[in-house]
Amino acid sequence: MDFACNFAEMLKNDLLLRAAKGLEVERSPVWLMRQAGRILPEYRATRAKAKNFIEFVKTPELACEVTIQPVDILGVDAAIIFSDILVIPEAMGLPYQMIEAKGPWFENTIKSKADIDKLKIAEAGDLDYVMKALALTKKELNDRVPLIGFAGAPWTLFAYMIEGSGSKTFSKAKQFLYTQPELSHMLLEKITQSTINYLKGQVKAGADILQLFDSWAGVLSEKMFYEFSLKYISKICDALSPLVPVTVFAKDAHYAIAKIAETSCNSIGLDWTIDPATARKFSANKTLQGNADPCLLYADDKKIIEETHAMLKAFGKQRYICNLGHGLYPDIDKEKVKLFVNVVKEYKW
């Protein structure tokens, strides 16, 4: 069953889906990573209703509320479900905490085969709160714009499950890859299966398009990225892209664009260190998404307009989804974000 097609037919604004599928668009769609976030006072007000981050993520009504806010307030062309990539490790049996101003922290980490054997392969039903949030959001959105579902890429989830927290180098996680390649593949396979189940559930619950975030791709060498990351991303794309379009965003994996383009993904997310023309050259058959420097939104209006225009010209109207090259920083002025969105929407092609 082609869920996306059915949903897309009903959408009032399906620019994002058309762009992702390589169909013609009248203008490029625009949304922003972390648009449902601290830049909005409305988000902070909703956030205050939950006693902590995990409870916030697990309350479908609150997740739905903050997912829709940027559509109403910023005028973006898509909603992305509010959640966290670490819900998968938790559903597999490895719970985490979100420490204020520090980030995620796991009391238990994976050290041995026994630890991996103990993990379960998550089913969509284990993440019922995400499915409820998606279904509720889909209903509340009333088909105004597409709803984006997402998951962390297996390597990035693996990195947190071994390291136990964020890290500049993820040297413990990489040490595991270098010293325990077989166990690494065993764990990555379990994460991959869980992620496929999870994303299929997201599509059933209402996601029109999916994005995989490989936030820590950049700490790997090219060879290790192919062996321990892209292999599993590719499996997920194969399982999901027949259902809905899939975007792969492997941050800082500048060397891998051509190989990502060989997967069955529909679009490729780019950070701001990637030249649009170079990316086009290596991935002629894919849609590109990105890639403004989030810090551009600190600049004055003139600079924001100039640089956004230059980016739009460099990528071209078709097969392009306008976004930042990373998530919005929390201290960015909401008015600057609105300006960025409007500049894209009003651009005269």
Next chain:
Amino acid sequence: MDFACNFAEMLKNDLLLRAAKGLEVERSPVWLMRQAGRILPEYRATRAKAKNFIEFVKTPELACEVTIQPVDILGVDAAIIFSDILVIPEAMGLPYQMIEAKGPWFENTIKSKADIDKLKIAEAGDLDYVMKALALTKKELNDRVPLIGFAGAPWTLFAYMIEGSGSKTFSKAKQFLYTQPELSHMLLEKITQSTINYLKGQVKAGADILQLFDSWAGVLSEKMFYEFSLKYISKICDALSPLVPVTVFAKDAHYAIAKIAETSCNSIGLDWTIDPATARKFSANKTLQGNADPCLLYADDKKIIEETHAMLKAFGKQRYICNLGHGLYPDIDKEKVKLFVNVVKEYKW
């Protein structure tokens, strides 16, 4: 006066200088970033003699001791003077502290033109303790191997001076670039002049070759890297490369290799995300340095040998300096580092 030439003539092992200058070598030289560091118990013993990191850096006898240790213990082909890139901000009037397990921290940061006006342009004499450490080390080394001097690249020093500490995104420093481009250039120019004075002093005091570390190049877009970083790196290369060979290591600036090759530097440092063949293509006229993943040294001996051989083959014997793609991690086993060094030294070309 050609200092390098005079010193090089006297050196028993001048492989590094010949490789950097593009002269023929019988084998590739090898040294490691952070070889004078916590991986050596001998370093930790010397470190314990100083009451804190800053005092350690400022005591020439101790700096000399740890600079020579890796030559004796690891058998590397060069010594790199033990110091810190943040001695330049300090000499300009912005002192820092090194917080255990956290990294550098500045009580005062640069916020305005008045703050920049107050900074002095450092002279070599303001960093007399570094000059003394170099002179002492040069004498103690007894011409066994070349002595490497170094400095932080202007953008990286600027980033700390604005941000006040390490950061994943350096968003405050980048905000300054986006909102205060003129003041940014003013500050970068002052740092550049200070760095030129400092490095000229290092050459006089005994440095045979110099390296510029642009540790935070990777947070900049290509365009901003050229405007706010490479422009100043280029000035420093022009001032120093007539005296001794200069290596530029701009970490994560994968997009900039061809432009770095247009400066008057002699060699280019590469991190482990860069393919050797691609780097050669973009910089045929330069020596390349790098680029093993530091985490490789967690692997078993067989893997270390295999990967090091593959790297040596990929770069080729000439115009190549073997190194890691970043500094040694402190928990790496000294025996693995010795193995890496020996594999390079014993490789049959």
